Amino acid sequence: MPRPGYELRIACGVLVAALGPSCAAMAAPTEPLTPASAVADYCAAWSISDRGARDRLLARVWATDGVYSDPEPTLAKGRAALSDVIATFQRQYPGTHFECSAPQTHHRAMRVTWILLKPDGSQVTHGVDIYDMARDGRIQRIVGFFGDPPSAALSEDPILGTWTLNSERSTFTPGPGWRSQTRVYQAMPAGVSVSWTGVDAGGEGMQVSYTYRYDGRDYPMKGSASYDSLNAVRIDDRTVRSEEKRDGKVVGVAVRAVSPDGKRLTITDEGTNRKGQKFSQALVFDRAATH
Numbered sequence: 001m002p003r004p005g006y007e008l009r010i011a012c013g014v015l016v017a018a019l020g021p022s023c024a025a026m027a028a029p030t031e032p033l034t035p036a037s038a039v040a041d042y043c044a045a046w047s048i049s050d051r052g053a054r055d056r057l058l059a060r061v062w063a064t065d066g067v068y069s070d071p072e073p074t075l076a077k078g079r080a081a082l083s084d085v086i087a088t089f090q091r092q093y094p095g096t097h098f099e100c101s102a103p104q105t106h107h108r109a110m111r112v113t114w115i116l117l118k119p120d121g122s123q124v125t126h127g128v129d130i131y132d133m134a135r136d137g138r139i140q141r142i143v144g145f146f147g148d149p150p151s152a153a154l155s156e157d158p159i160l161g162t163w164t165l166n167s168e169r170s171t172f173t174p175g176p177g178w179r180s181q182t183r184v185y186q187a188m189p190a191g192v193s194v195s196w197t198g199v200d201a202g203g204e205g206m207q208v209s210y211t212y213r214y215d216g217r218d219y220p221m222k223g224s225a226s227y228d229s230l231n232a233v234r235i236d237d238r239t240v241r242s243e244e245k246r247d248g249k250v251v252g253v254a255v256r257a258v259s260p261d262g263k264r265l266t267i268t269d270e271g272t273n274r275k276g277q278k279f280s281q282a283l284v285f286d287r288a289a290t291h
Contacts, residue, residue: 032137033060033061033136033137033138034137035103035105035110035133035137036102036103037061038061038103038131038133038137038138038139039100039102039103039110039112039131040100041057041060041061042058042061042062042100042139042142043098043099043100043114044057045057045058045061045086046086046089046090046097046098047097047098048086049090051083051087054083054086055079055080055083058079058082058083059079060138061138061139062079062082062138062139063134063136063138063139063140064078064079065077065078065140066078066079066082066134066138066139066140066141066142067140067141067142068081068082068085068141068142068144069142069143069144070143070144070145070146071144071145071146093116093124095118095119096116096117096118096119096124097116097117098114098115098116098117099114099115099117100112100113100114101113101114101189103131108132108133108134108135108140109130109131109132109133110130110131110133111128111129111130111131112128112129112131113126113127113128113129113189114126114127114128114129114189115188115189115190121222122209123188123193123211125146125147126146126147126188126189126190127144127145127146127147128144128145128189129142129143129144129145130142130143130144130145157185157187157192158237158238158258158262159185159192159240159256159258159265160185160186160187160192161184161185161287161288162182162183162184162185162287162288163182163183163184163185163265163285163286163287163288164180164181164182164285164286164288165178165180165181165182165198165283165284165285166284166285166286167179167180169284170281170282170283170284171281171282172201172279172280172281173279173280173281174279175201176201177200177201177281178198178199178200178201178281178283179198179199179200179201179203180198180199181196181197181198181199181283181285182196182197182198182288183195183196183265183285184196188211190211190213191211191212191213191214191219192211192212192213192214193209193210193211194208194209194210194211194212195207195208195209196208196209206223206224206225207223208221208222208223208224209221209222209223210222210230212230212231212232213232214232214233214234214240215231215232215233216231216232216233217231218230218231218245219231221244225273225274226244226246226251226252226271226272226273226274227244227245227246227251227252227271228245228246228247229244229245229246229248230242230243230244230245230254231243231245235255238257238258238259238260239255239256239257239258240255240256240257241253241254241255242254242255242256244269244271246274251271251272252269252270252271252272253269253270253271254267254268254269254270254271255267255268256268262287263286263287264284264285264286264287265284265285265286265287266282266283266284266285267281267282267283267285268280268281268282268283269281269282269283
């Protein structure tokens, strides 16, 4: 958002729920651009549907001859062309918005990661933008990339990949347990993204998703019958311990470990479900074959 004066910041804070990000674009900026504010304003511009408000925000952060490109392929030269690209994007992805990281900078270059989110908070896609900055602090060029950057570091976490439940090797107390379960772990800019689907003993399906880092902080979990958040810390390179929570209280503890050969995943989980019933399970997964 632009950095207007104190009074306008108060007004926008009151009205933002009704007016959205266009509120911040209603007045001329009174503070100089910084790398962080340039990124924040540019990111906000992609959510502003009003053409006039969007163009005023782009005038603050985008060089008159600035160039935008991405793999679509999209190539936009100048502010008006970029505003046209944003308008087309908004028609294709109505209601979505971007979350952009703080910039990593050196000289007049910057690298920024971003996530595109639906109104319900689920992720559409993610990527990386490379910025070239003009001398006045405006954005001269952005080259965008979709997906994860190619990096050997992504393969260092042995959990990444797809895992299928081996129900015969798994144990459940009380039983019976899961009929099937498939878990997918992916590296994302925001951390490790987990999505899994399963069918329980009664034949009911469940779909759970969450994204977290190994920093001990709580992250929201969607779709779980027992938990609404969890945290995670590494015990060693192949083992992670998580506290699973409901309404802010720890109601379960899980430990997952990948075998030394990387082919087997074991998750032990002990906790209390929403009915107050205690349970314990040792889930054994086999790594799905890649094609």
